[in-house]
Amino acid sequence: MRAFAELLDRLSLTGSRNAKLTLVRDYLRETPDPDRGWALAALTGDLSFDAAKPAFIRKAVEERMDPQLFWWSYDYVGDLAETVALVWPARPGANREPELSEVVDALRGATRAEVQRLIEGWLDALQPTGRWALLKLMTGGLRVGLSARLAKQAADDIGPVPVAEVEELWHALHPPYEDLFAWLEGRSERPSSENPGRFRPAMLAQAIDEAVDFAKLDPADYAAEWKWDGIRVQAVNEGGVRRLYTRTGDDISRTFPDIVGALADEAVIDGELLVMREGKVASFADLQQRLNRKAVDAKLLATFPAAIRAYDILAEGPEDTRILPFAERRKRLEAFVAREASPRIDLSPIQPFESWADLTALRADPPAGDPQIAEGLMLKRWDSIYEAGRPKGPWFKWKRDPFLIDAVLMYAQRGHGKRSSFYSDYTFGVWTEDDGGARVLTPVGKAYFGFTDEELKQIDKYVRDYTIERFGPVRSVRAEPHAGLVFEVAFEGLQRSTRHKSGVAMRFPRINRIRWDKPPGEADELVTLERMLEQMEGR
Numbered sequence: 001m002r003a004f005a006e007l008l009d010r011l012s013l014t015g016s017r018n019a020k021l022t023l024v025r026d027y028l029r030e031t032p033d034p035d036r037g038w039a040l041a042a043l044t045g046d047l048s049f050d051a052a053k054p055a056f057i058r059k060a061v062e063e064r065m066d067p068q069l070f071w072w073s074y075d076y077v078g079d080l081a082e083t084v085a086l087v088w089p090a091r092p093g094a095n096r097e098p099e100l101s102e103v104v105d106a107l108r109g110a111t112r113a114e115v116q117r118l119i120e121g122w123l124d125a126l127q128p129t130g131r132w133a134l135l136k137l138m139t140g141g142l143r144v145g146l147s148a149r150l151a152k153q154a155a156d157d158i159g160p161v162p163v164a165e166v167e168e169l170w171h172a173l174h175p176p177y178e179d180l181f182a183w184l185e186g187r188s189e190r191p192s193s194e195n196p197g198r199f200r201p202a203m204l205a206q207a208i209d210e211a212v213d214f215a216k217l218d219p220a221d222y223a224a225e226w227k228w229d230g231i232r233v234q235a236v237n238e239g240g241v242r243r244l245y246t247r248t249g250d251d252i253s254r255t256f257p258d259i260v261g262a263l264a265d266e267a268v269i270d271g272e273l274l275v276m277r278e279g280k281v282a283s284f285a286d287l288q289q290r291l292n293r294k295a296v297d298a299k300l301l302a303t304f305p306a307a308i309r310a311y312d313i314l315a316e317g318p319e320d321t322r323i324l325p326f327a328e329r330r331k332r333l334e335a336f337v338a339r340e341a342s343p344r345i346d347l348s349p350i351q352p353f354e355s356w357a358d359l360t361a362l363r364a365d366p367p368a369g370d371p372q373i374a375e376g377l378m379l380k381r382w383d384s385i386y387e388a389g390r391p392k393g394p395w396f397k398w399k400r401d402p403f404l405i406d407a408v409l410m411y412a413q414r415g416h417g418k419r420s421s422f423y424s425d426y427t428f429g430v431w432t433e434d435d436g437g438a439r440v441l442t443p444v445g446k447a448y449f450g451f452t453d454e455e456l457k458q459i460d461k462y463v464r465d466y467t468i469e470r471f472g473p474v475r476s477v478r479a480e481p482h483a484g485l486v487f488e489v490a491f492e493g494l495q496r497s498t499r500h501k502s503g504v505a506m507r508f509p510r511i512n513r514i515r516w517d518k519p520p521g522e523a524d525e526l527v528t529l530e531r532m533l534e535q536m537e538g539r
Contacts, residue, residue: 001126003031004039004100005133011144020146024154028181035100037176042137043144043151045250046175049107052138054080056116060123064089075473078414081135088131090124097125101176103134148248159184164388167201169193170249196239199249200268200314200322201388202232205378205395213396214356221381223326224351224359226367226374227397228309229284229493230274231291235308235345237263238315244273255293259306262344267336270312270386271348275304279346281373284507285495309348310337311378314386322386329386351377363398375492376400402490403532405430406515406523408441409485412463413474415448422456423463423475424448426511428487432502432526441479442502442526445489445509455514459485481521488512494533504529 007027014020024043028036041047061070061084070087077083098106106118119138123131136142152170153163155177161184172195173180182188208214232247242260244253253260256273263269275282275290282304289304290296313333314322321329330350337347353359359377366374376399384394407428415424425448429441462477462485469476478484490512497505504526 001098001100001103001130001134003027004035004137005126005130007039008133008136008142008144009129011146015145017150020144021150021154021157024146024151025157028155029158033178033181034176037178037181038100038104040151040155040177041175042142043146044148045140047104047137048140049110049138051110051112051115052107053112053115054139056112056119057081057084057135057138060116060119061088064120078473081132081139081141084123084135085128085132088123088128093124097130098122100137103137107138155180155184159186162388164201167249167388168198171195171198171251197236197241197243198238199234199236199243199245201249202234202247202270203312203386203388203395204247204390205380205397206390206392208379208396208398210356210360210398219353219355219359221383222379222396223330223382224353224362225311225348225378225380226351227376227378227399228272228274228281228348229373229375230272230281230287230309233259233271233273233308234314235259235263235269235271237266238268239266255290255296256306257296258301259308259344262308262340262342264340264342265336266315266317267313268315269308269310269333269336269345270314271308271310271345274307274309276307276309276346277305281309281367283373283495284493285497285505305343307344307346309346311348312386325383325385326380327382359398363400366400374400402492402512403494404512405489405491405528406486406518407444407489408479408520408523409463409477409487410441410443410479411474411476412459422460424456424460426459426487428489429479430502430524430526430529431521439481443500444502444504444526444529445491445506447489447509447511459514479520482519484520486515486518486520486523488515494529494536496533502526502529504533 007023010023011020014023028040031039038047057080065087070083073087074080074083077086103122107115110118122134126134149163149167152166156163156166158181166180169180169191172191172193179188179191183190233252234245234247236243236245242253242263243251244256244259245251259273273287275286286304287306290300290306310333313329313336314320316332316336321332334347337345351362353362363377376397379396379398381394387394407430409426410429411427412423413425415422425446427443427446429443431439432442434440463475466478467475468478488511489506489509491506491509493507494504495507496503499505
């Protein structure tokens with residue numbers, strides 16, 4: 001357990017992608033089976049314990065110390081695992097630290113009644129860093145800035161194998177991955193990936209720089225289509241097995257049974273998951289009603305009907321079509337969608353253009369006049385094969401420019417993990433009038449820290465210096481026409497919302513820059529956002 005705890009601790013304190021990759025790779029090389037396999041499963045999100053809940057952790061610590069003192073500590077630190085790791089009053093007598101595999105084996109077989117006893121014994125035996133790692137492992141909230149794909153790449157670096165090949169095998173493997181490590185280290189043959197319903201690693205696009213790339217590229221070599229505003233998915237019907245995956249390989253089949261049953265013929269389709277009504281794409285807000293649900297009922301299926309707008313075909317029957325050029329795959333995709341004739345699957349249309357000037361004009365005129373339905377354009381070389389990862393040149397994305405407004409900081413809250421000591425979570429608002437005609441701020445969005453460390457310290461000091469009210473962990477800051485802090489906020493779109501007092505909600509808001517120079521009274525008004533929304537709705 002100690003080596004795994006040290007790995008998590010160093011990952012959480014390391015910002016560099018390459019440094020994180022090196023840390024995980026070295027851990028996997030130096031740690032024996034099965035511990036390294038369980039660690040890899042935890043880092044990739046493939047390890048969970050149904051019986052281990054945060055409530056058991058809170059109950060255990062409240063029986064060891066004054067509950068009010070614990071909650072005051074938790075409020076200040078902002079992270080359950082970190083708080084418990086620091087304040088846990090260990091009892092003498094427990095002197096053997098558990099191994100990672102010992103913890104995993106015990107939790108996988110434990111009942112809920114046994115979990116609290118296990119937690120207490122392990123916390124007594126571990127030092128603070130080990131306690132923190134144990135609790136993060138149990139709750140699944142590692143948050144060490146490491147993507148599942150980077151963890152797989154670290155495993156791949158053990159042997160001379162492309163990470164895409166590991167990803168294609170992934171759904172045929174099971175923790176603690178002893179067959180994977182044996183293959184990577186040259187001790188056995190490659191595990192079989194021929195399991196029906198498997199995920200194929202996605203091909204991704206590079207962002208285009210129109211000022212540089214257009215001069216190098218020939219528009220005749222590329223097809224253009226809209227980049228629809230949903231989530232990228234892969235629908236699989238293979239050997240009687242139907243699955244729906246996100247672009248990172250997460251299985252979301254249970255959440256979208258209407259999509260899973262839509263493919264009549266065997267194929268693997270790459271496309272965009274959307275909510276569609278009578279052939280028209282609904283807003284992303286409608287799709288959010290279907291995402292991240294463990295179960296869906298008939299009413300939800302009827303109110304928010306999901307569909308796939310197909311981009312590509314990766315397999316047809318037993319044939320792997322990824323090695324074919326895009327032009328050929330496109331013909332096959334068109335024929336396949338026509339044969340299916342399903343209301344759950346339609347085709348992303350190719351947008352004709354002859355020059356980059358034509359494409360620029362097309363980008364400025366999104367479908368149905370609604371820039372929220374399409375995020376921008378995709379460019380794909382007609383002769384490109386379907387290649388996992390983000391190869392340079394075959395595919396480009398040209399996203400629309402973000403919208404910008406100036407808003408005033410209203411509330412701040414401390415973050416988690418490394419940010420737990422700083423106010424790094426901000427709610428901001430714009431000006432409107434109350435019933436009496438007075439000028440007041442109304443909240444329109446919330447965004448997390450996105451600044452340099454120095455800027456974060458400056459904002460944190462501002463929040464502490466100008467706090468006027470406290471609501472638990474939330475601080476209300478001074479925000480008046482002549483006293484306050486202005487943020488320039490970038491966002492991808494707007495939608496109407498009954499949950500927000502302002503009546504509008506932002507899509508992917510982020511702090512673009514701090515406007516130390518701008519008086520709060522000169523920030524934008526709600527009417528500005530309402531006019532933007534009307535334009536987006538094509539009014």
